[in-house]
Amino acid sequence: MISLRVGAFLAADAQTLVARLAFEDAQRFRGNEPRQLRAWADTLDTLRAALADWPETADWRLLLEYDIHRLGRRIDAVLVTPRGVLVLEFKAGAEAFLAQDRAQAEDYAIDLQDFHSACRRHPIVPVLVATRAQPGPMAWPLLLVGATTVLDASAATLPALLRDLWRHLPQGEPLDVAAWEHAPYRPVPGIIDAACTLYTHHGVADIAAARADANNLTATTDAILAAISSARTDQRHTILFVTGIPGAGKTLCGLNAVFGSGRDAGATFLTGNPALVHVLREALARDAAAGARGRMRAARQRTKAAIQALPAFRDHYVGSGDVPAERVAVIDEAQRAWSAVHAISKGRDREVKLHDSEPGHLLDIMGRHPDWAVIVCLIGNGQEIHTGEGGLAEWGTALQARPAWRVLAAPGMLDPGLLGRAADPRQRLPALPGLQTHDSLHLDVPVRSIRNPHAAAWVDAVLAGDQPAAAAIARAHGPLPFLLTRDLAALRRHLRATCRGLRRAGLLASSGARRLRADGLGAELPHMEADAVAHWFLDRWPADVRASDALDTVATEFSCQGLELDHVGLCWGGDMVRVSGHAEWRPRTFIGTNWQTRHAPEAAANRRNTYRVLLTRARYETVIWVPQGDPADRTRAPAEFAAVTAFLTACGIEALNETQAAPAIPSPQPALL
Known part of the structure; x- marks a missing residue:
């Protein structure tokens, strides 16, 4: 990363900056292709033209190739102004604004929102610069605290856009431009991102700077x-x-x-766990092949x-x-x-x-x-x-x-x-x-559950049937990263609305929840099939309908144990129900045409553990869908699902409100892990 005042940037020699960027890149075990060097030179020229003859920017801070450890990537440029933070993602020579490029820029902004302590009180504006594209008419986003939607610019329109954006940004409490770079930035990588970073010779300290506890x-x-x-x-x-x-x-x-x-x-x-093998191998191979510009077959062979x-x-x-x-x-x-x-x-x-x-x-x-x-x-x-x-x-x-x-x-x-x-x-x-x-x-300190470190303790209390303990955790440490709905369509709409940028959602269900097929959830991810599992966890919808965020194929505990998603839709099944008047969970197995209660201690513990796995896969939020059941179907008794709903509600879970925005990250220091 290179950090300097805008005034110093404008005065610096462009070739010297390119050489410094190339040196920094080489330290990360990657080669510097001529194409990359040309892209840096093009980016610097575009930035120089956009910021020139604008004296007000002299003391703003420009950070080039800013590390995003959670993703193992770097933001092309971060421009820190007294009114907000601009995230600039350049696509040199691009003639169109692609959806995946917008998602990348937005994800960078959300990452700063979630993990950078100096970004909590100011707008974070992602700007996608496709240098040869023709931007369409622009509607200004609400420039409130947090990450906004993505703005489009070309090399020709970037100067005017930055000036207009500066005028639109609210003049609230000034952001300390000089101190921003040194404020705590503590991202928590997902397991796939972490594996890729470690595989390229970086230590755990480089990718998961933990909070004090x-x-x-x-x-x-x-x-x-x-x-x-x-x-x-x-x-x-x-x-x-x-x-x-x-x-x-x-x-x-x-x-x-x-x-x-x-x-x-x-x-x-x-x-x-075959699913974990498939996903980690494929993720490492894709990352290695992209970074070294090598062939995928060779990269896959090295990961075996x-x-x-x-x-x-x-x-x-x-x-x-x-x-x-x-x-x-x-x-x-x-x-x-x-x-x-x-x-x-x-x-x-x-x-x-x-x-x-x-x-x-x-x-x-x-x-x-x-x-x-x-x-x-x-x-x-x-x-x-x-x-x-x-x-x-x-x-x-x-x-x-x-x-x-x-x-x-x-x-x-x-x-x-x-x-x-x-x-x-x-x-x-x-x-x-x-x-x-x-x-x-x-x-004993969770680093997966970004919004609430007490999520695992709440899950333990719920599965133990200890409603008072679960409710006490919810009261003392809420809001919990769990929501409850009885409407499957509402669950899908909420997951699509909250998964911005490159955040990933998916549906999970117990392998024993055999009667969910009556609600249209009969398509189960085959955890033994390498290609199917890799597509589900690594590819993106709508480009690939096999991806998890297509929200039409459920993964079971055998597919997701050891892995994770940003947002989870957990589909509760009839294999784990409560009966009115009884204090315990009733774990069951569907055999033939009927449910049979699992009385053996090991079998009952395994079913509770299945739901423990499913309830702890989300990094941000789990929305639990409990079916309505059908009075005409004895295998889907409405009273049993109503009892599950009542118990979870008594444990402190809140109902999903479709009109609400994505749940706010609690303060004062919610995501510095």
Whole structure:
């Protein structure tokens, strides 16, 4: 980034500025093509012409190639004036104003609105400059606090537009132009953006500067890297358990280990979630191919070693007896590893027969290294969602049979009551000889829920059936990032209205909500199909109807666990209902033509955990749609859905009001995470 006064910019040599921009770009591991150099020169010439002979701008601030860490991108130019902030996105040589370019410019402005502390009291105006286009008639947006709609300009019309805009901007409390650059800008990247940034050699500190009470994200990352270094130095086999509430940054820490210091040791990220494999591989490949101007096939091939499907990794090494190339294995959602009984049962009809639990096999595979190896287990508290998932207890059983492994974990792993999950025995790690505890291995501050860090605690109370606790959280820490509606069409309209810029929306539903098809939601994202999942999470509607924001295909817990959306429409199903006069949730399974209540503790816990996953996927807001039901259909009893609605309302959730604007970010410092 280059920052200078407008007066200094006008006096500077253009070629010197281009050279400085090229140097900055090279530091980010990208090449400088002649086309990029020409684009910078064109941008600087356009800016110089727009700001020349305008003495009033001399002390304004111009920031070129301003970093947007959340997206791993940079704004072409930010012009900071005493009345507002102008976000300038240049498309050199462009002859038309494209929808995706407008969305990009608007998204930059929204990013500053959400995460830059000096932008809270002033307008932020995105301007798309397609240098050779012909702008049409312009209607001035409301120049209020926050991001406005996008203004169009060409190289020829930009000077007049900037002068007119300056006259239209309200003369309120002056913005401190000199201090703006140094004010806190703390973006929170989504998991896909974060993975792409880490993959291109940037550390976690570069992409997720946390607020003061969230600094354990960096502490946890440091603890993982220290354990890897110690294992190498001491020649020890070491396993770490990193725990955390949903959205606290576990996957981010794991990816940093793989793409950071673990890269030289041949680290790999293993997950049993095929959707996560598909999305991360494709996102990394697209980003790498674009940045290096390389071929997509080569980029995809390079990502396969970094992001691997755990079942394929397991079966290969169980079947071959080879020593793995990787010395560091990061296992995502490790609580979902199969128990011994389930693994042996599942292996009967498979080419590779399993004779132990998944934890046992993985410990033995990495233990083939004669000197040292590290396993980093990322544990999602309360996120076991399928039969046969052994949780921490299964890892403990496997480690009791392999005492040579050094074990590091948070204190709460021995006493799960500290983490609020004491009721589920799968979430307890037994006492192990030589186990070392470290507080920094537990992440308890959410970084996903941007608008309210108490969202996860509210979800826990709701799923526990603790209405007084949920209502107390809503009263003390509202407004919650949850809304409630009984109208599916209203849900879709709201999601379309609130998703500005490049923000992404999508519909989620439980895989057990089989009767939602009666409401037209029978199209389910096939989580095993790589192309379908990648299109849903990475592409954009209306250009691609397969994208999530087309809002016609629902993703289940198997498609979205470990991933996220900006705005979520959660379609509540008949598999998780309440009955009037009863205090508990009633988890159910649809078999044949009827619902059957799930009485087994593990099955009931898995259903609650499914809704925990679904309720914690949104970065900004979740709108819950509860169907009306049908009195003529015994599988869709209106009274059951009415009871769900009444309970959620009593827990403090507000009804969706279609006339309201997108929910305001609460003050005083809402989004500095």
